[in-house]
Amino acid sequence: MKLSEIRQKYLKFFEDRGHVVVPSDSLVPENDPSVLFTPAGMNQFKDMFLGKGTGDYTRAASCQKCLRTGDIENVGRTSAHLTFFEMLGNFSFGDYFKKEAIEWAWEFVTGELGLPEERLVGTIYEDDDESFEIWSNVIGLPSEKIFRFGEKENFWPANAPSEGPNGPCGPCSEIHYDQGEVFSCGRPDCGPACNCDRWVEIWNLVFTQFDRGDGGVLDPLPSKNIDTGMGLERTAAVMQGVPMVQECDAFLPILNAAAEHVGVEYDRNGESGPRLRRIADHVRAVTFCISDGVLPGNEGRSYVVRRLLRRAVGDGKQLGAEESFLYKLAPVVAEAMSDVYPEVKQRRDNISRIIQIEEDKFRDTLDQGWRELQEKVERVKQSGQKTLPGKDAFYLADTLGFPIEFTEQVLADQGMTVDRDGYEAELEEQRKRSKAGSSMAADIFATGPMAEIKERAKPTEFVGYESTTGEGKVVGLIQGDTCVQEAEVGEVTIVLDRTPFYGESGGQVGDRGRLGGDGVEVEITDAKKTEGYILHVGKIKKGSVSLGDTLTAEVDADRRAAIRRNHTVTHLLHHALRQVLGEHAEQSGSMVAPDRLRFDFTHFSAVTPEELRKIEEIVNEKVASNEPVVARVMTLDDARARGAIALFGEKYGQRVRMVSAGDYSKELCGGTHCDCTGEIGLFRITSEQSVAAGVRRIEAVTGGRAFEEILKDEKLIQDLCTALDAPKSRLLQQAEQTAKEAKALRKEVERLKSGAARESASDLLASAEEVGGAKVVVRRLEDVSSAGMRQMADSLRKSGGPVALAFGTVEGGKVLFVVALTKDLVERGLHAGKIASEAAKIAGGGGGGRPDMAQAGGKDPSKVDAALGRAKDLFQEGLGA
Secondary structure (H helix, E strand, C coil), X not given: CCHHHHHHHHHHHHHCCCCXXXXXXXXXXXXXXXXXXXXXXHHHHHHHHCCCCCCCCCEXXXXXXXXXXXXXXXXXXXXXXXXXXXXXXXXXXXXXXXXXXXXXXXHHHHHHCCCCHHHEEEEEECCCHHHHHHHHHHHCCCHHHEEEECHHHHEEXXXXXXXXXXXXXXXXXXXEEECXXXXXXXXXXXXXXXXXXXXXXXXXXXXXXXXXXXXXXXXXXXXXXXXXEEEHHHHHHHHHCCCCHHHCCCCHHHHHHHHHHHCCCCCCCCCHHHHHHHHHHHHHHHHHHHHCCCCCCCXXXXXXXXXXXXXXXXXXXXXXXXXXXXXXXXXXXXXXCCCCCHHHHHCHHHHXXXXXXXXXXXXXXXXHHXXXXXXXXXXHHHCCCCEECHHHHHHHHHCCCCCXXXXXXXXXHCCCEECHHHHHHHHHHHHHHHHHHCCCCCCCCCXXXXXXXXXXXXXXXXXXXXXXXXXEEEEEEEECCEECCEECCEEEEEEECEECCCCEECCECCCCEEEEECCXXXXXXXXXXXXXXXXXXXXXXXXXXXCXXXXXXXXXXXXXXXXXXXXXHHXXXXXXXXXXXCCCCCEEEEEECCCCEEEEEXXXXXXXXXXXXXXXXXXXXXXXXXXXXXXXXXXXXXXXHCCCECCCCCCCCCEEEEEXXXXXXXXXXXXXXXXXXXXXXXXXXXXXXXXXXXXXXXEEEEHHHHHHHHHHHHHHHHHHHHHHCCXXXXXXXXXXXXXXXXXXXXXXXXXXHHHHHHHHHHHHHHCCEEECCXXXXXXXXXCCCHHHHHHHHHHHHCCCCCEEEEEEEEECCEEEEEXXXXXXXXXXXXXXXXXXXXXXXXXXXXXXXXXXXXXXXXXXXXXXXXXXXXXXXXXXXXXXX
């Protein structure tokens, strides 16, 4: 049975039993700072579990995209561990409980999937007699096939009764599949709790029935919930009779393509097996992360993506891949998952190019790793040791992505080893940090003032599309981090049941304005949006506000109009970018403010001045055409059929709002917009730059601000005409002539300096100190460029005898050093690069280069002489003085 068939059967099975099938959430969870990535199917239902959700259902089912890196070291090594995976889940919010959950799980795995009962076992929490009775008496599972385990294995969160955290929790019951003794570790007590490959956990049923309090007290919850998770890939591997999860049908094309591009055969139990499985897993994870808008980088989620990508590249290099290959696998991933995730296939070219840029860049980093490793090895040797500290090996692996196997191989070739225990200790600390960052337990059920407001009020109804004024009832008052019943003069955050204020979201900034009532005046300086609630942030200027009060809301209409212009023009800009640069130019971020706009998009080189002019021209043509801007609410499928563009990383429900400008721009958008494109007035690009690998940024202005930019440009032209004494018609020719003359003058100055340098070189040599049969020249030079110092060094080295020289100068506030040696001194063991590096450290800098010639820089001009003194000492040491 194929993976896609299992997914379809599962959702249909639970839909037939009264469950609403909910689409997968994004890998980047909205309004959930407790996790970097969505780690489980239940995350998008947190409020439903607490009775605060807005869904009009008590039963749900989903197939959720998930990402976990806490057990990343096991990926490829064990039969079932993955980073990115799909989790099937059925959920009950105060509806059915243990009996139905266990019965349906058993019915699905034995009936729908047809798994043999003799291969299945159940596990329960050690004190959960209720679940034991259901498994034994209702399901008919023999008692010897029902295993009781403690809170570490069969409680959620793990160890919650003894260690916390406080909050909703409960026992678990799991279904495990027995792959047979051939996969066993051979221990007499081998069972479902064993970490060997014999037992595959395919379904976990969590019975959320307690509220843990201080001291580990477990109080029964008034409303009991069901949260289940079934690993789709694990189940597919079991159904298809393959021992490794990466060998199931959804993975196999990726695994085979990886082997082909790396140039090796897949050997399940050989060296290529674990590495190719890891490559297949990691490229799948990276592809989906990028599709959901997370690009490789140095912080947070972006660093996770970078680390996954680098680990895969390292595995490929270990298998002999000398060129970038990972980017070629992204289209294979997209095709394998296209039936359920068409958006990934749609973006496969962009995803491939982003991966390629990162992959090529990392290969340069690997070269840096080689250099740093050699430096660390040299220091270990100088200390008389033969073991590289684990901390150093971990730095190379974690920061530079230089695989530990590479490090061990290099050291082995030199008769050295790695402190593997120290490395593992660092790795364990990193693993703890990773698990803390992706924990489902710590703060998974949010507390604080918003949690209190959600208990008594529904999300805010936004009425600002139609008007900038309206009335709303106060349903929440927050001062500091506390909900209050009444607020007087001072700072406050107010939540209304309905409002015309737009809360910051989708790149559009929040509205400003005022709230008023009988004797009340509130200045609103910002509006935020969280989980459907709009928070009016401001200051009570007069009177007091209480829960239940009705207030009049007035948005700053002029400011809103400016925001509307800038938001609509981002849609026109997006259209123009795709027309000029290509369909790959997709929005990857934006900021829409009243005075400017910022638009990030995928593109892989700087946009040329000619392209920018064309983009600006197309947008202004659309502005001048004064086409109507229309918003319609429709189904997601209908919007896609009409050609609407969905954005990177956004999650859309079944009903969406499509904004159309004429017949050329159609986007899914919840922001506020002009009625006609002509309201924009004028569009002007102010800058274009790179913000990340494969991502460019355009900043622009509209309306009066655009006209101001034109006036500024006109003034600049007039000032240049005055400075160059030329009319506007001859300005370019005059500027080119002036630049040509300046270049000729610079060349003449350099020629004169070089001549003076050659003349002084002979003087320096004549007065040089002789050490160990070589002439040593160490001198601070004035008014000489780095090029001049190199020329002087070359001249001295051609004098015919052994020469060691070090020059230093300050040019434009920057400290520069040049160190050079004749060939015979290099053969005696001196190294210009190392001497330059050591000397530059004295001046707060660094550098290096070849054994015979090197250049370095420094930050402290006052330390030039001291740095040159260090170079002289190193010369004398090397020459035996």
